[in-house]
Amino acid sequence: MVARYVLSIDQGTNSTRCILFDHHGRMVSVAQRVHQQHFPRPGWVEHDAVEIWRNLQRLVPVALSDAGAGADEVAAVGIANQRETTVLWDRRTGVPLDRAIVWQDTRTASLVDDLRQRPGEEFFLERCSLPPSTYFSALRIRWLFDHVSGLEQRAKDGEVLFGTMESWLIWNLTGGVNGGLHITDATNASRTMLMNIRTLTWDEELLAFFGVPRTMLPEIRSSAERYGEARSVLPGVGITAALGDQQAALFGQTCFSPGEAKCTYGTGSFLLLNTGTDVVRSRHGLLTTVAYQIGDRPPVYALEGSIAVTGSLVQWFRDRLGLISSAPEIETLALTVEDNGGCYIVPAFSGLFAPRWRSDARGVIVGLTSYITKGHLARAVLEATGWQTREVVDAMNADSSVALKQLKVDGGMTADNLLMQFVADVLDVPVVRPMVAETVSLGAAYAAGLAAGYWPDLEVLRRNWHRAAQWMPDMDPGRREAEYDNWQRAVERSLGWMRPPGSP
Amino acid sequence: MAGPVQSIERAAAILRLLAGGPRRLGLGEVAASLGLAKGTTHGILRTLQHVDFVEQDAATGKYQLGAALLHLGTSYLDVNELRSRSINWADALAARSGEAVRLGTPLEGRVLVVHHVFRPDDTLQTLDVGSLLPLHASSLGKVLLAFGTAPMESALESGLDAYTRHTLATPEELGRALAEVRDVGWAAEVQEMSMGEAAVAAPIRGHGGLVVGAIGLSGPVERICHGQGRPRPNLITLLREAARAISRDLGAARW
Numbered sequence: 001m002v003a004r005y006v007l008s009i010d011q012g013t014n015s016t017r018c019i020l021f022d023h024h025g026r027m028v029s030v031a032q033r034v035h036q037q038h039f040p041r042p043g044w045v046e047h048d049a050v051e052i053w054r055n056l057q058r059l060v061p062v063a064l065s066d067a068g069a070g071a072d073e074v075a076a077v078g079i080a081n082q083r084e085t086t087v088l089w090d091r092r093t094g095v096p097l098d099r100a101i102v103w104q105d106t107r108t109a110s111l112v113d114d115l116r117q118r119p120g121e122e123f124f125l126e127r128c129s130l131p132p133s134t135y136f137s138a139l140r141i142r143w144l145f146d147h148v149s150g151l152e153q154r155a156k157d158g159e160v161l162f163g164t165m166e167s168w169l170i171w172n173l174t175g176g177v178n179g180g181l182h183i184t185d186a187t188n189a190s191r192t193m194l195m196n197i198r199t200l201t202w203d204e205e206l207l208a209f210f211g212v213p214r215t216m217l218p219e220i221r222s223s224a225e226r227y228g229e230a231r232s233v234l235p236g237v238g239i240t241a242a243l244g245d246q247q248a249a250l251f252g253q254t255c256f257s258p259g260e261a262k263c264t265y266g267t268g269s270f271l272l273l274n275t276g277t278d279v280v281r282s283r284h285g286l287l288t289t290v291a292y293q294i295g296d297r298p299p300v301y302a303l304e305g306s307i308a309v310t311g312s313l314v315q316w317f318r319d320r321l322g323l324i325s326s327a328p329e330i331e332t333l334a335l336t337v338e339d340n341g342g343c344y345i346v347p348a349f350s351g352l353f354a355p356r357w358r359s360d361a362r363g364v365i366v367g368l369t370s371y372i373t374k375g376h377l378a379r380a381v382l383e384a385t386g387w388q389t390r391e392v393v394d395a396m397n398a399d400s401s402v403a404l405k406q407l408k409v410d411g412g413m414t415a416d417n418l419l420m421q422f423v424a425d426v427l428d429v430p431v432v433r434p435m436v437a438e439t440v441s442l443g444a445a446y447a448a449g450l451a452a453g454y455w456p457d458l459e460v461l462r463r464n465w466h467r468a469a470q471w472m473p474d475m476d477p478g479r480r481e482a483e484y485d486n487w488q489r490a491v492e493r494s495l496g497w498m499r500p501p502g503s504p
Numbered sequence: 505m506a507g508p509v510q511s512i513e514r515a516a517a518i519l520r521l522l523a524g525g526p527r528r529l530g531l532g533e534v535a536a537s538l539g540l541a542k543g544t545t546h547g548i549l550r551t552l553q554h555v556d557f558v559e560q561d562a563a564t565g566k567y568q569l570g571a572a573l574l575h576l577g578t579s580y581l582d583v584n585e586l587r588s589r590s591i592n593w594a595d596a597l598a599a600r601s602g603e604a605v606r607l608g609t610p611l612e613g614r615v616l617v618v619h620h621v622f623r624p625d626d627t628l629q630t631l632d633v634g635s636l637l638p639l640h641a642s643s644l645g646k647v648l649l650a651f652g653t654a655p656m657e658s659a660l661e662s663g664l665d666a667y668t669r670h671t672l673a674t675p676e677e678l679g680r681a682l683a684e685v686r687d688v689g690w691a692a693e694v695q696e697m698s699m700g701e702a703a704v705a706a707p708i709r710g711h712g713g714l715v716v717g718a719i720g721l722s723g724p725v726e727r728i729c730h731g732q733g734r735p736r737p738n739l740i741t742l743l744r745e746a747a748r749a750i751s752r753d754l755g756a757a758r759w
Contacts, residue, residue: 466625
């Protein structure tokens with residue numbers, strides 16, 4: 001049978017999805033299953049890794065049967081996954097030691113504070129290009145060693161395996177306790193704080209610092225190569241790609257050249273800029289990360305700026321203020337007025353992230369007058385996402401040698417026309433939306449298909465990319481500058497609101 | 505002719521009861537007031553809640569009239585919500601058909617384009633969300649007229665301008681065409697707005713089958729139609745599949 005499809009697995013924060021793509025990069029079938037979110041304590045977020053593995057076992061046959069396809073028609077499998085989520089399991093039984101600790105989990109916050117003091121950010125930035133943050137896996141491993149008795153010793157004795165979600169799934173797909181492959185890819189490893197960003201190998205000094213034994217870590221492989229064959233679920237089919245979800249979206253948007261960038265607009269938003277084979281060290285508050293590595297070719301790097309509150313500001317407007325009954329209605333309400341009426345909302349709900357990194361900031365609404373209606377507030381909500389994008393893009397332009405020429409967008413908020421026009425207006429570059437909205441899944445499929453020879457080269461993938469919509473900048477430059485100035489003055493007013501405990 | 509439908513009479517009585525007082529009412533109170541069994545009453549309340557005519561207070565479980573009743577005369581589906589719910593299906597339709605896709609809803613005697621997906625050939629195209637099309641000379645408009653989403657009077661008030669020699673410029677011609685649209689379930693427009701262009705459209709239905717908008721494909725006449733000037737059947741199939749998929753997402757049961 002001729003291989004007709006590539007299967008993509010998107011192991012996301014809320015659900016796992018399997019999508020079959022054809023040669024044109026079009027979706028043929030989709031199967032999705034939500035998994036439970038566990039919140040055992042404030043700030044803690046956990047997933048059951050076994051539930052996720054079982055979901056995957058059920059989803060793959062559904063995706064195949066919906067397309068009327070057999071396993072022999074699948075050329076390759078690629079995986080994209082929620083990044084940084086940490087699972088430890090028993091090498092001999094294959095059973096997770098506890099629930100997986102999710103990237104949003106903030107239990108390591110006090111450890112982050114300690115590390116910033118000593119040894120300080122520079123120690124980490126030099127090696128892995130990441131500043132200490134609750135996101136990254138190494139801190140979770142350390143936390144587990146410090147809180148689960150005997151765990152550190154068991155890990156040293158080689159009884160325990162660590163992985164992010166792609167490692168866990170690949171290990172299970174390739175046989176689990178019966179010789180399963182224990183591997184990760186460079187994009188996922190670049191989010192652990194344990195990988196040297198230049199050599200793409202586990203960094204001895206970082207391992208020693210966190211006390212993580214080498215024996216529990218997966219082998220770091222490229223993002224697109226034949227790792228091995230699946231032994232269950234899709235027996236005999238090659239597993240040929242793994243990428244963190246945001247890197248997969250960059251790949252799915254075919255941002256293969258330096259200077260190309262994508263922004264995924266969801267609850268939060270993630271902007272990644274391809275910087276080519278150079279490791280660009282950000283001086284403006286962005287993270288350096290591996291974008292992808294294809295086989296034995298040199299790795300391609302990216303600058304990443306994440307915006308914590310974008311879609312979640314709309315949700316707040318809907319659920320907490322009750323001014324709209326569904327998220328898309330924000331646009332309807334915003335269109336009842338001509339402009340923001342002088343009102344600005346800075347959604348620093350838990351501080352400001354990239355590029356400002358101010359944990360002492362809190363949200364503010366400024367410019368209130370008796371003239372302001374809920375329509376103006378709706379405008380200010382959408383504009384906050386636009387201006388936050390502008391700040392990240394400004395930081396990227398300052399760090400990178402090539403200025404952004406257009407922004408590729410995806411994610412749920414791209415359905416909001418007014419917002420997309422505003423983003424184009426404030427960035428002063430065209431904003432384009434691709435025809436396949438599922439860029440994360442598509443990116444994993446593309447990488448897998450490339451490694452399996454289903455697609456010959458990047459150029460063919462580029463030709464599969466089609467513009468579904470384009471918004472051209474259409475704002476008077478004087479007005480853009482004046483509005484940006486107002487936004488920045490609004491941000492200044494959000495700073496320093498939180499004081500350390502005990503201050504007057 | 506069948507007699508009155510009992511459950512609809514009962515639903516009307518429940519609405520009158522809830523409209524009568526300022527207070528929210530519990531299930532038991534509603535059932536007792538109307539002399540109905542609790543199970544029956546609950547079924548009707550649940551259905552009324554489903555169509556947003558009744559709201560249930562989350563804390564007390566008591567019922568009151570829903571906000572939708574106050575806006576019965578206006579469209580119940582926000583156009584931006586319609587776009588948001590259609591976007592993936594509209595993309596897939598454009599990718600499979602190779603043609604541009606638009607969604608339309610009625611606005612003051614015209615068709616408002618609420619969503620637009622480019623033809624997937626990466627040629628220079630301009631987003632025309634927000635532009636207005638004539639009801640009688642567009643396939644989207646014909647669907648909205650045929651299924652009662654836009655009233656015929658509004659089209660006549662806007663005037664049946666003849667854009668080309670193919671435009672249906674009399675009420676009689678238009679009426680015949682709309683009857684056919686209702687019959688076959690989709691509408692075509694072949695060089696009726698501008699020479700060389702053609703389009704096809706199908707209805708998007710919400711709860712209870714009510715048509716809330718139209719989705720259509722458009723392009724050069726030789727791509728949309730085959731030699732005899734009729735739309736290509738494969739495009740119609742793709743179009744209707746997309747329209748049905750969106751309708752199912754919006755809660756239409758049988759489409």
